[in-house]
Every structure is written in C-alpha cells, then in structure tokens.
Amino acid sequence: MDNNVKMKDIAESLGISVVTVSKALNDKDGVGDELRQKIKDLAMKMGYNVNRFAKSMKEGFSNSIGIIICDRFLINNDSKSSIYLECYQMLSTELEKKGYTGILYTLSENDEFDLVTPRIYREKVVDGLIFLGQTSNDYIKNIKEKDIPYVLFDFYTTDFESDCIVNDNYLSGFQLGEFILSKGLEDIIFIGNLRATLSIQDRFLGILKAFINKNKYLDVNNVINDRDEKGKFISIDIPKKLPQVFVCNCDQVAFRLIQELKNKGIDVPKDCGVVSFDNDIYATLIEPYLTTIDINVTDMSIETVKLIIKKINDTNHRTSKILIKSKLIIRESVL
Amino acid sequence: MDNNVKMKDIAESLGISVVTVSKALNDKDGVGDELRQKIKDLAMKMGYNVNRFAKSMKEGFSNSIGIIICDRFLINNDSKSSIYLECYQMLSTELEKKGYTGILYTLSENDEFDLVTPRIYREKVVDGLIFLGQTSNDYIKNIKEKDIPYVLFDFYTTDFESDCIVNDNYLSGFQLGEFILSKGLEDIIFIGNLRATLSIQDRFLGILKAFINKNKYLDVNNVINDRDEKGKFISIDIPKKLPQVFVCNCDQVAFRLIQELKNKGIDVPKDCGVVSFDNDIYATLIEPYLTTIDINVTDMSIETVKLIIKKINDTNHRTSKILIKSKLIIRESVL
DNA sequence: CTGAAAGCGCTTACAG
DNA sequence: CTGAAAGCGCTTACAG
Numbered sequence: 001m002d003n004n005v006k007m008k009d010i011a012e013s014l015g016i017s018v019v020t021v022s023k024a025l026n027d028k029d030g031v032g033d034e035l036r037q038k039i040k041d042l043a044m045k046m047g048y049n050v051n052r053f054a055k056s057m058k059e060g061f062s063n064s065i066g067i068i069i070c071d072r073f074l075i076n077n078d079s080k081s082s083i084y085l086e087c088y089q090m091l092s093t094e095l096e097k098k099g100y101t102g103i104l105y106t107l108s109e110n111d112e113f114d115l116v117t118p119r120i121y122r123e124k125v126v127d128g129l130i131f132l133g134q135t136s137n138d139y140i141k142n143i144k145e146k147d148i149p150y151v152l153f154d155f156y157t158t159d160f161e162s163d164c165i166v167n168d169n170y171l172s173g174f175q176l177g178e179f180i181l182s183k184g185l186e187d188i189i190f191i192g193n194l195r196a197t198l199s200i201q202d203r204f205l206g207i208l209k210a211f212i213n214k215n216k217y218l219d220v221n222n223v224i225n226d227r228d229e230k231g232k233f234i235s236i237d238i239p240k241k242l243p244q245v246f247v248c249n250c251d252q253v254a255f256r257l258i259q260e261l262k263n264k265g266i267d268v269p270k271d272c273g274v275v276s277f278d279n280d281i282y283a284t285l286i287e288p289y290l291t292t293i294d295i296n297v298t299d300m301s302i303e304t305v306k307l308i309i310k311k312i313n314d315t316n317h318r319t320s321k322i323l324i325k326s327k328l329i330i331r332e333s334v335l
Numbered sequence: 336m337d338n339n340v341k342m343k344d345i346a347e348s349l350g351i352s353v354v355t356v357s358k359a360l361n362d363k364d365g366v367g368d369e370l371r372q373k374i375k376d377l378a379m380k381m382g383y384n385v386n387r388f389a390k391s392m393k394e395g396f397s398n399s400i401g402i403i404i405c406d407r408f409l410i411n412n413d414s415k416s417s418i419y420l421e422c423y424q425m426l427s428t429e430l431e432k433k434g435y436t437g438i439l440y441t442l443s444e445n446d447e448f449d450l451v452t453p454r455i456y457r458e459k460v461v462d463g464l465i466f467l468g469q470t471s472n473d474y475i476k477n478i479k480e481k482d483i484p485y486v487l488f489d490f491y492t493t494d495f496e497s498d499c500i501v502n503d504n505y506l507s508g509f510q511l512g513e514f515i516l517s518k519g520l521e522d523i524i525f526i527g528n529l530r531a532t533l534s535i536q537d538r539f540l541g542i543l544k545a546f547i548n549k550n551k552y553l554d555v556n557n558v559i560n561d562r563d564e565k566g567k568f569i570s571i572d573i574p575k576k577l578p579q580v581f582v583c584n585c586d587q588v589a590f591r592l593i594q595e596l597k598n599k600g601i602d603v604p605k606d607c608g609v610v611s612f613d614n615d616i617y618a619t620l621i622e623p624y625l626t627t628i629d630i631n632v633t634d635m636s637i638e639t640v641k642l643i644i645k646k647i648n649d650t651n652h653r654t655s656k657i658l659i660k661s662k663l664i665i666r667e668s669v670l
Numbered sequence: 671c672t673g674a675a676a677g678c679g680c681t682t683a684c685a686g
Numbered sequence: 687c688t689g690a691a692a693g694c695g696c697t698t699a700c701a702g
Contacts, residue, residue, distance in 0.1 A: 053391040263622075351688080682692090684690095
C-alpha cells in the first residue's frame with residue numbers, strides 16, 4: 001500500500017550515506033552537483049516523499065499554521081459565517097503555495113473565555129496562529145503573552161499592539177462617499193450601529209471625510225441601527241422621508257433593506273439608491289445588483305501568510321498593521 | 336516562550352524512567368495506580384503536552400484527516416461553495432472530538448485530471464481522506480487502487496464501490512411527495528435537470544414513488560431544466576399555465592424561481608406553491624420562507640468521521656454506503 | 671565533497 | 687510493577 005521509500009533506501013541503492021541524500025534533497029551544501037542530480041532523479045523515480053514528522057521533530061517546525069475561527073461565527077448562520085470560511089480557503093491556498101498547511105480550528109466560547117490555548121498549538125501541530133474574525137481582546141492578549149506567533153485577519157486589538165491585516169475601511173468609506181457626491185447626491189442615511197464594530201465605525205467616518213473634503217454637510221445623527229451593540233440584527237426602521245441614498249454597512253444589510261423597501265412598494269434605484277460594502281454573495285442575490293465596495297480578500301490573504309511566516313522565523317519581528325486597499329464596484333442600485 | 340516540558344522532565348522530577356511516564360500518560364498497562372496518578376498530576380502541573388511528531392513518527396499515524404474539496408466548487412461562487420465549507424467545519428468539529436485534526440485541501444482541476452495524490456497524504460501529514468462533493472470517478476478510482484483510506488461525503492461512485500455517506504435523497508423526495516399529496520395537491524412541476532447529478536435524479540424519483548404509492552399520476556415530462564448537464568445554471572422557463580406546486584431540486588433554485596415569479600407579479604404561495612430541498616441559507620433569504628427538506632449534515636458528519644477512523648485502523652473493513660435520513664420542514668411557501 | 675555519530679521525543683518489545 | 691535498549695526517519699554539527 002504505502003510506498004514507504006525513505007532516504008535510507010535511496011542511499012543504499014546508490015551505495016552512499018543517508019547524510020548525503022538528505023543534503024542533496026534539501027539543496028544544502030556539501031554534495032557534488034553530479035551526485036546531487038543523480039540522487040534527485042532516483043528519489044523522483046522511487047516516489048520518495050519526506051516524512052514530515054521526522055523532519056518536523058528535528059527542525060522543531062511543523063510547517064503548519066492554525067487558522068482560528070470562533071465558534072459563534074459558524075454556528076450562528078445569521079451573520080457572515082460563509083465569508084470567513086471563504087477567507088479560510090484563500091489563506092489555506094496561499095499557505096500551500098509556501099509549503100505550509102493551513103489547519104482550521106474552531107474556538108469554542110468556553111475556551112475563548114477561559115483563555116485555553118488551542119490544542120493544535122500546544123501539541124506543536126502548528127507553528128503559529130491566524131485569527132479570523134474578532135476574538136476577545138483578553139484571549140489575544142493571552143496568546144501574545146505566551147509569545148505565540150499570531151496575526152489578526154480583518155480586525156485589530158485596541159489596548160495593545162498586534163500584527164494584523166485589515167481592509168482599509170476608512171478608505172472604503174471615503175471611496176463610497178466620493179462616488180455618492182460625484183452623482184450630485186448628498187442626502188444620505190447610514191444603516192449600521194457605529195458602536196457595534198470598529199469596521200462599521202471606520203466605514204462611516206470615511207464617508208464623513210469625503211463629505212467634509214467636498215465641503216458638504218453630513219449630520220452625524222443620520223444613522224439607523226441595523227443591529228444591537230452585541231451585533232445581533234434588529235429590524236430596520238425605514239424613515240417616512242426617504243433619503244436620496246441609503247448607505248448600508250455591508251451587503252447583507254443592503255439585501256435586507258431592499259427586501260423591506262420592496263415590500264413597501266418603494267423602488268430601488270428609482271425612489272432611492274442603496275450602496276454598501278463587501279461585494280460578497282449578497283451583492284448579486286437580489287435586483288438591483290448592488291453598487292458596493294470590493295474587499296480584496298486575496299491580497300489580504302497573501303499579506304497575512306507572508307506576515308505569519310515572517311513572525312515564525314524572526315522572533316524579533318516588529319508588529320505592524322497592514323491596510324489593504326478596497327475598490328468601488330458600480331452596478332445598478334444607484335441612478 | 337514554549338513550555339518545552341517533555342516526558343524526560345517529568346521522569347527526572349520523579350526519579351523514574353521515561354518509559355513509565357509514557358505508559359502512565361497513555362493509559363497503558365505496567366504502572367501502579369498510585370504512581371500513574373502521581374505522574375498524571377505532575378504532567379498537568381508542569382503543563383505537559385505530547386509532541387505529536389515524535390508520537391506520530393513512532394506510531395505511523397498522524398491523527399489527521401485530509402478533507403478534499405475540488406477547486407471548482409470554491410472558485411465558482413455560483414454554486415454551493417459555502418455549503419461545502421460548512422460541511423468541512425462540521426467534519427472538523429467531529430474529528431476534533433475524536434482526537435483527530437481535519438485539514439482542508441483544495442484539489443486543483445489539473446491535479447484532479449492528472450490523478451496527483453494530495454501532498455498532505457504523500458508526506459504522511461494525514462492518515463486518510465474525506466472527499467467533499469463530487470470528484471471525478473477516475474480520481475477516486477486511483478485513490479482506491481493506492482489503498483488510501485477514504486470516504487465520500489454526499490456523493491458516490493458509479494462503476495466501482497466506495498465507502499460513502501449520503502443524504503437519502505430518495506427518501507427526501509418521498510417525504511416531499513407525501514406532503515404535497517397530503518395537501519390535496521397533485522399538479523406539480525419539478526425544476527431541475529435529471530441528468531445533471533445523481534441526487535437530483537434520486538430526489539425526483541422519490542417524489543414519483545410517493546405519487547405511485549397513492550395511485551396519483553405524475554408525468555415524467557413535467558420537468559423544467561434549471562441548469563445544463565455540466566451543472567451550469569440556465570434561466571428557468573416559467574410556463575404559461577402555472578402548476579399548483581413547483582418542486583425545486585434545491586433551495587437556491589427555489590430562491591431564484593421565487594424572484595422570477597415575483598417579477599412577473601405572481602404571488603407565492605397564493606398563486607402557486609414552491610417547495611424544495613436542503614434547508615440551507617437560501618431557505619429563509621426571501622419571503623415566503625421555504626417549505627423544504629432538511630439535510631442532516633450533523634449526522635452525516637458524525638457517520639463520516641466514524642467510518643474514516645474505522646477504515647484507517649482496519650484495512651479489511653468492508654465498504655458500505657450509509658444513507659442519512661432527512662426531515663420535512665414546513666414553512667410558508669405552500670398553502 | 672562525503673560520511674560516522676549523536677540526537678530530536680517518543681513507544682515498543684523485552685528483561686528483570 | 688518498573689526500566690534499559692533499540693529504533694522511528696530525519697538533520698545537524700563535526701571530522702576526514
């Protein structure tokens with residue numbers, strides 16, 4: 001069944017030592033070019049594959065990375081579970097390209113609260129951790145104090161520094177603000193709870209920045225909540241007097257809003273426009289298709305992978321926060 | 336940083352041998368009860384964790400399982416990418432409960448075509464494979480011929496036997512058929528391409544079985560295609576004369592259909608009913624919420640995990656096909 | 671350029 | 687019940 005060919009087999013076939021085979025296959029110095037090639041050819045022919053365990057035990061690295069997602073994002077389908085899983089898939093692909101294996105680990109609420117280090121790290125199955133989606137400050141702090149290499153994906157910690165990769169939400173808001181103003185529109189309502197997450201906050205402030213820049217007034221109270229401060233969705237209170245444009249903090253909420261508007265016989269984009277953020281599955285699930293901000297998940301994944309590998313290999317690595325640029329996608333939800 | 340406590344440390348602290356520590360911690364015979372407890376307590380206190388690599392190298396098992404998803408399911412968002420990722424998450428959770436680690440591996444179209452064995456198996460990173468979603472017969476056959484332990488999740492091979500866990504689609508169709516007839520309805524149209532996948536076929540035949548059973552007539556031509564035979568969605572041709580009920584082969588298609596019907600001013604469920612299969616995210620994304628068949632992904636995951644572990648440990652294991660029961664969920668899409 | 675020796679942390683016979 | 691010895695497959699100094 002398994003073709004259990006090991007270095008020893010190659011060495012014996014060639015009448016040389018295992019050490020030389022190891023060096024040749026790992027492209028290390030100390031082997032003649034000709035012999036090296038001969039070894040590589042034979043290894044290929046015999047179908048040799050390293051035994052990761054032996055290698056890892058010696059080197060101390062597993063070449064695997066744990067990707068941590070909190071249980072609550074996955075169980076509760078309400079929210080953006082699938083987005084995180086898609087991010088995981090992107091990360092996993094990028095890791096594979098660098099010779100690493102990504103391992104998904106779901107952190108239970110209890111373990112998050114009790115600050116339990118993931119088993120996969122304790123048992124050295126992985127060399128470092130990528131946190132996908134808001135995890136409690138306390139938990140991250142504990143990881144940091146244990147000197148475990150980690151990177152935050154799409155969120156950041158507030159009272160201490162962490163390496164993280166986030167979408168430039170402030171820029172995203174600005175892009176959307178500029179677009180709206182370029183259409184000659186300026187009467188808007190923002191849908192989202194500014195105190196629910198940092199990204200909603202940043203998105204709103206980016207819009208405000210665009211308005212200030214063009215010397216247009218935007219009332220900070222022109223906001224309607226779509227969720228409570230814990231993040232649980234609540235019903236959206238559509239105002240009697242419609243704005244020119246509703247700016248939703250994410251596509252999913254825009255999706256919900258448009259359904260509501262349709263039920264009230266309000267036509268989008270004729271009666272009022274709707275724009276949002278994310279460019280995820282919800283953006284093209286209902287008509288009109290949404291004008292929205294595309295989050296560059298691919299670039300975010302590439303940078304995250306680079307960063308975690310750097311951190312694993314260089315314990316003195318300085319922490320940094322890397323912002324990834326977003327892009328406006330114009331579709332049909334605004335005239 | 337790492338608390339590199341190893342068996343040797345425990346042994347030295349207690350003035351005993353590593354062998355004894357190993358036995359005690361692995362609950363093997365050959366240690367006195369009292370000593371065993373003392374060892375366990377100290378291990379806990381010192382924060383000991385096995386080194387998986389050393390253990391795996393000796394035992395020959397990694398205690399990890401590869402979960403294989405074809406690239407095309409993930410890239411092409413069209414289809415049910417997120418569903419597979421949710422399945423992955425369920426499987427991963429079940430594996431964790433058994434002390435295994437699930438590792439996602441995306442199989443590229445090229446590798447699938449060239450019959451390349453996943454790197455994670457070749458390098459002994461995983462002990463076996465779970466295939467998530469239709470993978471080519473040739474590829475699976477190759478895996479089987481290499482005696483690699485594997486289980487198919489939610490699909491099966493046709494010209495040779497494979498261990499697999501599938502939703503009982505035939506039963507699902509039957510459940511839906513019985514429900515429709517119990518409402519006194521019998522004029523239905525099935526939406527789906529009967530030659531696209533085996534599950535669509537089985538679902539349709541299950542409905543037919545319910546009709547035959549109750550001595551009701553269902554014309555085998557009462558079918559409208561929603562996709563071509565490769566699985567690519569095409570637009571749905573809504574007939575002039577509406578049936579009493581549209582039976583869609585999955586929630587996503589029901590979602591699309593209802594949007595179409597709404598556009599034409601047709602009211603669901605007043606003008607006609609809609610039912611479907613899956614009970615996934617699409618089931619409650621649009622009003623009316625769908626009456627549909629719930630696929631028991633949890634049970635499917637549990638059985639899959641049991642089966643793959645059994646196969647890894649028992650090379651003589653007989654192949655089997657395990658059907659998981661589905662359940663009717665009644666909501667508002669049929670009067 | 672090549673290889674003998676030692677060791678990574680653990681487990682499996684086997685001997686006492 | 688306890689432990690000395692050997693070995694899993696590999697890599698890292700170090701010697702020739």
